[in-house]
Amino acid sequence: MPVPTGPTPGLAALAQSYPAILSDVWGVVHNGIEPHWSAVEALVRYREAGGRVVLITNAPRPAPPIFEQLDAMGVPREAYDGLVTSGDATRELLENWRGRTVARVGPLVDDVLFDGLDLTFGSDAEATAVVVSDLDTDNDTPADYTDRMAIWRSRDLPLICANPDKVVEEGDRIVYCGGALADAYEDIGGRVMMAGKPYNPIYALSKSVLHEAGGRRFDHSEILAIGDSVRTDAVGAAQFGVDLLFITGSIHAAELDAFNNPPAKRVSDLVSVSRANMVGFMPRLVW
The missing domain is CATH 3.40.50.1000 (HAD superfamily/HAD-like)
Structure with missing residues (x-):
C-alpha cells in the first residue's frame, strides 16, 4: 500500500485488505483507567464483518487477569478473539x-x-x-x-x-x-x-492464537498490527513482517500534536526509525 498522505479515516478503510489483526491494548483499547470506546466499537464491527482480532499486550501478568481487567472496564469479549501477554x-x-x-x-x-x-x-x-x-x-x-x-x-x-x-x-x-x-x-x-513486544516470543504465541481463532493459517501479508508505540509496536511489526496502523494520540501525542491534524510526514518520520510499513495512522482507533 502507498505511504499515507494524511490520517486514515477509520479501520473500515483497511479492513478488507487484512482479515486478521494483532492489536495493542494499553494506549489503543484503553488508557489504563477507562476504555477508548471508539476503539472498542471499531474492533467489534471489524469482527462482525468477519475479521479476527488477537490482543497483544506488554502487560507483565499472564492472560487470565487481563481478561478480568478488560471485563471490569466493560470491554466486551465481542471485541476480540484472543489475548496474549508479555507475561505469558x-x-x-x-x-x-x-x-x-x-x-x-x-x-x-x-x-x-x-x-x-x-x-x-x-x-x-x-x-x-x-x-x-x-x-x-x-x-x-x-x-x-x-x-x-x-x-x-x-x-x-x-x-x-x-x-x-x-x-x-x-x-x-x-x-x-x-x-x-x-x-x-x-x-x-x-x-x-x-520476551514481550517487540521481541519474537510474544508474536509467535500470538500468531498461534490467531490461527486457532481463524481456523486457518494467516499469511503475514494478511495481518495488520495496531499500536501506539514506535519502540514496541512499530519495531515489533517490522521484525515480525506485518503492516502497521499507528495510533498517534497516546504516548506520542504531545510530540506529534496528534489531535490537531499533524502532517503525515511528521508521523512518517517518527515511525520510520522502526522500519515498519505504516499503512495508516489516526489519533484514536475508530471504525
Whole structure:
C-alpha cells in the first residue's frame, strides 16, 4: 500500500485488505483507567464483518487477569478473539530459572506472573537474576533504582523484563514501565532479557492464537498490527513482517500534536526509525 498522505479515516478503510489483526491494548483499547470506546466499537464491527482480532499486550501478568481487567472496564469479549501477554511469553523464559532464587521489582499485583514456577524471592545479594514486572509504584522513575542497579551490575545479574514498555498513558498522565528500568540497566552495561513486544516470543504465541481463532493459517501479508508505540509496536511489526496502523494520540501525542491534524510526514518520520510499513495512522482507533 502507498505511504499515507494524511490520517486514515477509520479501520473500515483497511479492513478488507487484512482479515486478521494483532492489536495493542494499553494506549489503543484503553488508557489504563477507562476504555477508548471508539476503539472498542471499531474492533467489534471489524469482527462482525468477519475479521479476527488477537490482543497483544506488554502487560507483565499472564492472560487470565487481563481478561478480568478488560471485563471490569466493560470491554466486551465481542471485541476480540484472543489475548496474549508479555507475561505469558516471560513465563516460558522464566522456566530456565525454576528452583532458583531471583530478586524482583514490581507491585504485588504482578505476583501471578510467578505462580507455579518454583522460584524463591531473595535479596539482590543472593539472587541469580532480577525479574522486573514494572516499577514498584507508578510514581517511581528509573533513577530511584540507581543503588540497586549498581549491585546487579557488580554481580553481572541478568535483568528479565516482563514489560518492555518504557512508558504508558494512565488517564491524563504518562508513567514509567519496566522497559525504562531495563534501558537504564543496559546503559550501565547490564544484561537484559525480554520476551514481550517487540521481541519474537510474544508474536509467535500470538500468531498461534490467531490461527486457532481463524481456523486457518494467516499469511503475514494478511495481518495488520495496531499500536501506539514506535519502540514496541512499530519495531515489533517490522521484525515480525506485518503492516502497521499507528495510533498517534497516546504516548506520542504531545510530540506529534496528534489531535490537531499533524502532517503525515511528521508521523512518517517518527515511525520510520522502526522500519515498519505504516499503512495508516489516526489519533484514536475508530471504525
